[in-house]
Amino acid sequence: MVLENKLYDVVVIGSGAGGGALSARLAHLGADVLVLEGGPKIDTRTDFNTHALPYEFPSRHIPIMKPGKPGFDGERSRGLGGKTQLWNAVALRLSQRDFKGRQHDGAGQDWPLDYAEMAPYYDRIEREVGVCGNYDHLEDLPDGIFLPPVPMKCTDVAIRDGARTLGVPVIHVRKATLSRPTATRPACHFCGNCMSGCDVVAKYNSLDVHMRPALKTGKLTLQSNSIVYELAVSSEARVHEVRYFDRETRGQNVARGKVTVVACACAQSVALLQMSKSSRFPAGLANSSGELGKNFIPHITAGFEAFLTPFIGKPSINEEGFLDHAYVPSFMHSKKRDYPRSFGVQFNYQNQRSVGWAKSVKGMGKSYKDAIKARYPAYLTFTGYQEMLPNPDSYIDLDPAATDEYGLPSARRHWKLSDEDMRLYDDMKKWCRAILEASKAEVIHPDPAPTTNHEIGGCRMGADPKTSVVNEYCRAHDVPNLYVVDASVFPSSSEKNPTLTIMALATRTADHIASRLQKGEA
Amino acid sequence: MSTYSTDRRSLLKIFGAIGATCAYPFASDELYGQTTTATPLPETAQHFFNKSDFAVISRLADLIVPETDSPGAIRAGVPEYIDMVIGRNTDQQLVVADGLHWLAAKNFMQLDEAAQYAVLEPLCQSADAGDLRARNVQFFALIKSLTADGYYTSQTGLIQELHYHGNTARARYPTCPEH
Numbered sequence: 001m002v003l004e005n006k007l008y009d010v011v012v013i014g015s016g017a018g019g020g021a022l023s024a025r026l027a028h029l030g031a032d033v034l035v036l037e038g039g040p041k042i043d044t045r046t047d048f049n050t051h052a053l054p055y056e057f058p059s060r061h062i063p064i065m066k067p068g069k070p071g072f073d074g075e076r077s078r079g080l081g082g083k084t085q086l087w088n089a090v091a092l093r094l095s096q097r098d099f100k101g102r103q104h105d106g107a108g109q110d111w112p113l114d115y116a117e118m119a120p121y122y123d124r125i126e127r128e129v130g131v132c133g134n135y136d137h138l139e140d141l142p143d144g145i146f147l148p149p150v151p152m153k154c155t156d157v158a159i160r161d162g163a164r165t166l167g168v169p170v171i172h173v174r175k176a177t178l179s180r181p182t183a184t185r186p187a188c189h190f191c192g193n194c195m196s197g198c199d200v201v202a203k204y205n206s207l208d209v210h211m212r213p214a215l216k217t218g219k220l221t222l223q224s225n226s227i228v229y230e231l232a233v234s235s236e237a238r239v240h241e242v243r244y245f246d247r248e249t250r251g252q253n254v255a256r257g258k259v260t261v262v263a264c265a266c267a268q269s270v271a272l273l274q275m276s277k278s279s280r281f282p283a284g285l286a287n288s289s290g291e292l293g294k295n296f297i298p299h300i301t302a303g304f305e306a307f308l309t310p311f312i313g314k315p316s317i318n319e320e321g322f323l324d325h326a327y328v329p330s331f332m333h334s335k336k337r338d339y340p341r342s343f344g345v346q347f348n349y350q351n352q353r354s355v356g357w358a359k360s361v362k363g364m365g366k367s368y369k370d371a372i373k374a375r376y377p378a379y380l381t382f383t384g385y386q387e388m389l390p391n392p393d394s395y396i397d398l399d400p401a402a403t404d405e406y407g408l409p410s411a412r413r414h415w416k417l418s419d420e421d422m423r424l425y426d427d428m429k430k431w432c433r434a435i436l437e438a439s440k441a442e443v444i445h446p447d448p449a450p451t452t453n454h455e456i457g458g459c460r461m462g463a464d465p466k467t468s469v470v471n472e473y474c475r476a477h478d479v480p481n482l483y484v485v486d487a488s489v490f491p492s493s494s495e496k497n498p499t500l501t502i503m504a505l506a507t508r509t510a511d512h513i514a515s516r517l518q519k520g521e522a
Numbered sequence: 523m524s525t526y527s528t529d530r531r532s533l534l535k536i537f538g539a540i541g542a543t544c545a546y547p548f549a550s551d552e553l554y555g556q557t558t559t560a561t562p563l564p565e566t567a568q569h570f571f572n573k574s575d576f577a578v579i580s581r582l583a584d585l586i587v588p589e590t591d592s593p594g595a596i597r598a599g600v601p602e603y604i605d606m607v608i609g610r611n612t613d614q615q616l617v618v619a620d621g622l623h624w625l626a627a628k629n630f631m632q633l634d635e636a637a638q639y640a641v642l643e644p645l646c647q648s649a650d651a652g653d654l655r656a657r658n659v660q661f662f663a664l665i666k667s668l669t670a671d672g673y674y675t676s677q678t679g680l681i682q683e684l685h686y687h688g689n690t691a692r693a694r695y696p697t698c699p700e701h
Contacts, residue, residue, distance in 0.1 A: 051689055053677075058606060059606070060603065151695050151697040153698070154699075190695050191688065191690060192689065193688075316684055316685035316686070316687065318687035318690065320687075352686055353680065353689065355675070355684065359666060359667040359671060361670075363646065364586045364639075364642065365585060365586070369588065369590060369594075369683075373683060
């Protein structure tokens, strides 16, 4: 074991949305920051197979990384920038109702902070990352600081017009992808390959937009290939050692910080705390409440695929854009219903180089081939995203039987929908089908089973240390120099994509940590 | 034929591998981030089928996606793609061995085109209806899936047949009627 002598102000574990935004902010505020990333260094401009097509590979499977470039080979070893390298960049603010849902319907848990407290951090993050969108003046989806929206696709317009007959709104998508160039980043060029790594960084990623510029402060150290497996605590219940494997040598190392921040993308953050058992914390670090791992509330999705009949047989056009250009914001809050909370719909986010739906078209022979060609311009995805409420059957734990190459147990996700979640799910499906039908779409599989996306919960934030893991500054109730900045801390998920809120919250936490460091309290 | 399991789990073993690589790859906006990447197949495929079996597989692919005013499955290299995928999946190999045996008993390769269609059409209808109980339907559904995946991920299928225009750089995104 190599003992490193340097005591950093802050050691951050993870370099994605939360770790990236927080570490950059802290470095700019003068703190000495070490970021440990499990995966390798990434050069966004050269390392991804951004513009590859399937037929360049005999297997027809486009690998994420170019030949010889490591990265994104496991949950603990993605690479600098984490999942922001491959995300779709949807950037939505939570509303006051999302923070205080319990006050409206008595279900779930409220956040210990509200929209007014978060708004300045949303403002700051939107300025830093660049979010395009339209000012829609919606109560349940607050406007932000927007670059101009990107025009909707013709197929979006068809959905918008169909939805309008049902009184359902369709707005421009809001994305952390530039619709106008900045001093350091070009505008999007609409190649359609956003989720294969944006090689020009028109789409936000935390490495190129937050961390690289912060390197100029001289206060930020990025250390890749460092897979953290344990946080060791001192007798004063403070984290005093961050223990990690070197991904290349397999040797064990230690890093030390006055403050430690866990930002490993929800399930992995929970798993790290659960792996960090000690005599002081036998049930996992910062788990005196017994709530660690509980309250797992991922988004529940209903994924439809459909053909818009007015487009069947039309000439094939380049509609790629930056994947989805439009969005169905939550609209159920104002309607009478027999369940709490709501849903939104992300749609038309498929990439036209993927034709996996062809096998579901009926028939064979010339008519089959013609049917696929005719439907190619008409195909779209349409996926409802619902908020799920916490229940005892939905949690994250460790699977001791499934270990990785370092002998570390896997994070295991358990989820089960309650009756009220199912009522919401069934209603979401009904609305999705109704919107598609009103848009003259032919639905391929009319009754999709629920799936999850956007992992949320497991380190719930709250005012009461008996029922939550961290406080409103994402600081562990039990461990005064430990913070968690990712979606695991969200007390409620809303139906909105979590990343913008992760970044805003991480920035707020960074300000809090910097102020404590300045006062000598950390 | 009665000993084969057709529960969801065993069918997933047969069809799951296809779904993992080709079907619906953008099912969610963080799918890649949350899923450990499947190990890509090695880029040097072994030749799995013998000559006569390869001829039957080629004939099936050709019947499913024939040459029309654009090239069909054979010219798009689909039989070679099927050979490579099945060569690496033992569950699929068992299904295919049974399927080829069943076709041989029908003298499939000696039939004319109309008769070959007549043999396959009931299988296609069951497969399209999602009724995968019969072993020969599983076989047909597998070959159809692989043919569709192989053809529409080929340069022939994606560019020449479907006229995929993406993967380009545009100065701005057009407003709808301008497309």
